[in-house]
Amino acid sequence: MFETVIGLEVHVQLNTKTKLFCSCPTSFNHKQNTNTCPTCLALPGALPVLNKEALKKSIMFGTAVGATVNKTSFFDRKSYFYPDSPSAYQITQLYTPIVEHGYLEIDFEGGGKKTIGINRAHIEADAGKNMHESDYSKVDLNRAGTPLLEIVSEPDMRSAEEAILYLKKLHSIVKYIDISDANMQEGSFRVDVNVSIRPKGDEKLYTRVEIKNINSFRFIQRAIELEVARQTEAWEDGVYESEIVQETRLFDQEKQETKSMRTKEEAADYRYFPEPDLLKVVVPEDMYKEAIVIPELPDEKKQRFMDEFGVSQYNASVLTSSLEMAQFFDIMMQEGISSKNAVTWLSVELQGRLKNGMTLTSSPVSAKQLGLLVKRIEDRTISGKAAKEVLDFLMTDNMDVDVAIDKLGLKQVSDLGAIEKIIDDVLSSNPDKVNEYKSGKDKLFGFFVGQAMKASKGSANPQTVNEMLKGKLNS
Numbered sequence: 021m022f023e024t025v026i027g028l029e030v031h032v033q034l035n036t037k038t039k040l041f042c043s044c045p046t047s048f049n050h051k052q053n054t055n056t057c058p059t060c061l062a063l064p065g066a067l068p069v070l071n072k073e074a075l076k077k078s079i080m081f082g083t084a085v086g087a088t089v090n091k092t093s094f095f096d097r098k099s100y101f102y103p104d105s106p107s108a109y110q111i112t113q114l115y116t117p118i119v120e121h122g123y124l125e126i127d128f129e130g131g132g133k134k135t136i137g138i139n140r141a142h143i144e145a146d147a148g149k150n151m152h153e154s155d156y157s158k159v160d161l162n163r164a165g166t167p168l169l170e171i172v173s174e175p176d177m178r179s180a181e182e183a184i185l186y187l188k189k190l191h192s193i194v195k196y197i198d199i200s201d202a203n204m205q206e207g208s209f210r211v212d213v214n215v216s217i218r219p220k221g222d223e224k225l226y227t228r229v230e231i232k233n234i235n236s237f238r239f240i241q242r243a244i245e246l247e248v249a250r251q252t253e254a255w256e257d258g259v260y261e262s263e264i265v266q267e268t269r270l271f272d273q274e275k276q277e278t279k280s281m282r283t284k285e286e287a288a289d290y291r292y293f294p295e296p297d298l299l300k301v302v303v304p305e306d307m308y309k310e311a312i313v314i315p316e317l318p319d320e321k322k323q324r325f326m327d328e329f330g331v332s333q334y335n336a337s338v339l340t341s342s343l344e345m346a347q348f349f350d351i352m353m354q355e356g357i358s359s360k361n362a363v364t365w366l367s368v369e370l371q372g373r374l375k376n377g378m379t380l381t382s383s384p385v386s387a388k389q390l391g392l393l394v395k396r397i398e399d400r401t402i403s404g405k406a407a408k409e410v411l412d413f414l415m416t417d418n419m420d421v422d423v424a425i426d427k428l429g430l431k432q433v434s435d436l437g438a439i440e441k442i443i444d445d446v447l448s449s450n451p452d453k454v455n456e457y458k459s460g461k462d463k464l465f466g467f468f469v470g471q472a473m474k475a476s477k478g479s480a481n482p483q484t485v486n487e488m489l490k491g492k493l494n495s
Contacts, residue, residue, distance in 0.1 A: 022217045022255065024185050024248050025225060027175035030190060031168050034077050038329050040145045040167035041068030048206050052160040060165035062107030067297050073239040074167035075301065077199040078118045078143055079311035081169060081481055085138050087122025089312075091303040095143075095295040102158050102355065104148035111169075114292050115215065117142035118301070125319070126185035136186050137174030144168050149207075163207075169199070171276035175214070175225065180244040185212060186239050188341070192318045195343045200419050204235045211240055213347045216249045217255065230268045231278055244269035247278050259347075319344050338367060344380040347482065352385035357394045365394050369408065371414055385414045392421045400481055406430040427444060432481045439472075443488055446471045465489065 039046055042059035058066035064280045082089040122138035135303040137155040146168045172189065191209060194202045202209040215302040216228040228245060234240045247269070269278040316324070322340040325331040340346045345366070352362045370390055374383060390411075392425065397407050402425055410424050417424070425431055435470055446468060457464040472485045 021220045022248075022252055023215045023220045023222070024178055024180075025218060025228075026177035026179075026215040026244065027228070027313075028173045028183060028186065029212040029214070030171045030173075030187070031146075031172060031212075032081075032194055032202065032211040034074050034167040034169055035198070035200050035208075036073045036077070036167055038069055038071060040074055040143070041069050041165055044165065046166050046181045049432045050159075050162055051220035055162040055163060056164070060106075061161065068111065070298065072307070074143060074169075075118070075303065076307055076311045076464070078141065078169050079303065079308060080197050080199055080314050081141055081171075081194070082122060083314050084197050084317055084483065085119075085122035085124050085141075087119045087138060087141070089303070089308070090116055090118055092116070093118045093301045095301070096292050096299045098297045098303075099291045100289075102147065102150075102416055103157065104161070104164065105148050106161060106164065110145060110147070111295050111298070112144035113142035124186070124189050126182060128185070134176075134182065136176045136355075139172045139174050141169050141171045144170055157172075166293055171223060177217075180241045182249075183213070183244060184241050185241065186352065187237060189318070192340070192342060196317055196321075198312050199425045204237075207235070210235065213240060213244060213247075215251070217248060227264050227266055229266070229278075229487065231271055232268055232281065234271050239271060239273060241492055242276070243278060246271075246276065250278065251377035287318065303449065308488070318346075325349070325359075329353060329362075331359050331363065335359075335363050335367075342380075346389040348380050348390075352391035352394065355388075355395045357389035357391060357398055361394045361398065362391070365390055365407075365411075369411060373411065382492075384416070384418055385411065389414060389421055396421065396425065400483070401425065402432055403482060404429050406432070406478065414468050417472070430479070432479055436484070439476070439484055439488060442480060443468075443472050443485065443492060446475060446490060454493070465493070468493065 025226045033046075036046060038044060039060055042057050044055045044060055046058050047055065059068060061297050079088075079089050093113060094116045095111050098110045098112050098114070099108065100110070117140045119141035120139070122141070123135050124138065127133055129445060146163050146166040148159055148164040151158045151160060173186065189201050194200050194209070200208055203212075208231050212227065213231045213234065214228045216226045218224060218226050229251070231243050234243055251260070251264050254260045265283065267283050268281045270281045271278055279480075299329060318340045322333075322336040323337040325339060325346075326333060338345075339349050349362060349366055352366060353359065370383065370385060371380075374380070393407055393410060393414075396402050397404055403411065404426075409428060409430060410421065413424055413428060414421070419427075449469070450468075453464055453467060455488050457468070468489050469482070469485060471484065472489065473480060476485075
């Protein structure tokens with residue numbers, strides 16, 4: 021039996037307006053090689069100047085994961101040559117990073133928690149982007165110099181499931197404190213996975229393989245599973261030492277395999293040395309005090325939803341799994357509605373109607389509208405069934421909820437006199453059924469309810485119809 025050992029390196033693009041060492045914009049999707057200058061092109065004589073907002077956002081992250089924030093840190097030069105790195109080196113932090121020794125807790129679906137250590141988080145400049153055509157490659161340097169926070173976990177995860185739980189929690193924290201949009205498709209949240217195996221009970225760390233730049237949680241899970249299977253098979257076949265080498269591999273989605281990209285360099289290969297063009301980084305006290313005041317984190321929001329609104333632990337976990345859903349729920353609750361109904365109409369009714377890539381952020385029905393719709397169910401203005409019709413209507417026609425209810429003619433009739441007349445008409449039209457009911461056929465009660473609702477065209481308040489029917493039939 022083998023144990024899986026997983027460590028993760030996550031590169032988070034910080035959402036600053038300008039790059040790490042120059043004033044070029046960090047906007048995504050601009051024309052290639054237009055957001056560049058002598059500094060990010062590494063032209064002779066151009067010198068870097070640190071973006072203080074990147075420093076502040078890094079401190080915010082360190083605070084969010086209970087880490088040590090080094091008020092004095094240093095930049096180092098990492099030497100390597102790739103076509104997307106015009107300087108032939110990267111400015112990073114090896115020896116004294118801004119953040120060290122943090123942690124986060126993951127929650128398992130069936131209950132239970134586990135603490136995953138965060139070894140460090142350091143600031144570094146991103147490279148450009150290679151684009152490969154049929155028989156040649158192009159380089160776009162718009163991204164070169166974009167500020168990254170590289171977050172390095174301890175090798176504490178023992179399964180693909182734990183790795184995904186860690187990544188989703190990390191992803192939500194980054195978004196909650198608003199240091200990155202964390203868009204995986206655009207490369208704002210890129211993951212390198214380090215995987216090794218070892219016999220159960222063995223404490224030794226064996227050869228690790230790095231799988232680079234996987235851009236979805238589903239692909240990350242699959243890549244880990246495939247790599248663990250490859251290493252396990254090699255061990256069982258007696259070829260582990262010859263086949264499993266320290267290297268960088270890529271995940272091939274179509275072939276469903278990991279394949280070798282290049283041998284993995286050691287730290288000495290990068291010839292690290294202190295960055296000569298930058299002074300040591302000393303965090304000003306006023307910046308530090310400002311940066312450590314961070315927004316409500318997922319775990320804090322989850323506990324508040326449980327304490328303030330009586331939400332179950334499971335539903336609170338679902339609601340706080342994304343910042344957008346948590347904010348949506350918070351706004352809905354401003355209407356003074358029950359949390360149980362709010363959860364159902366948000367997580368089931370609305371989300372079930374979001375199709376073709378639509379998200380809560382782009383939903384045609386706002387949180388305030390959905391909260392008011394739930395309120396109209398609870399104050400008996402409309403029935404739950406009618407509310408679904410209203411919601412369907414609002415998905416394509418944006419208008420006030422009450423205006424939509426009136427337009428669709430779905431307001432419930434609660435006038436006792438009007439409902440009594442409908443019931444009397446139903447009973448007088450079905451004397452034989454009334455006699456059968458009074459003779460003991462209780463199941464006919466549903467027939468009378470259905471006839472009354474049909475006669476009112478669904479507008480009668482169902483609860484009032486039930487109560488009044490019981491009174492008349494049992495008298």
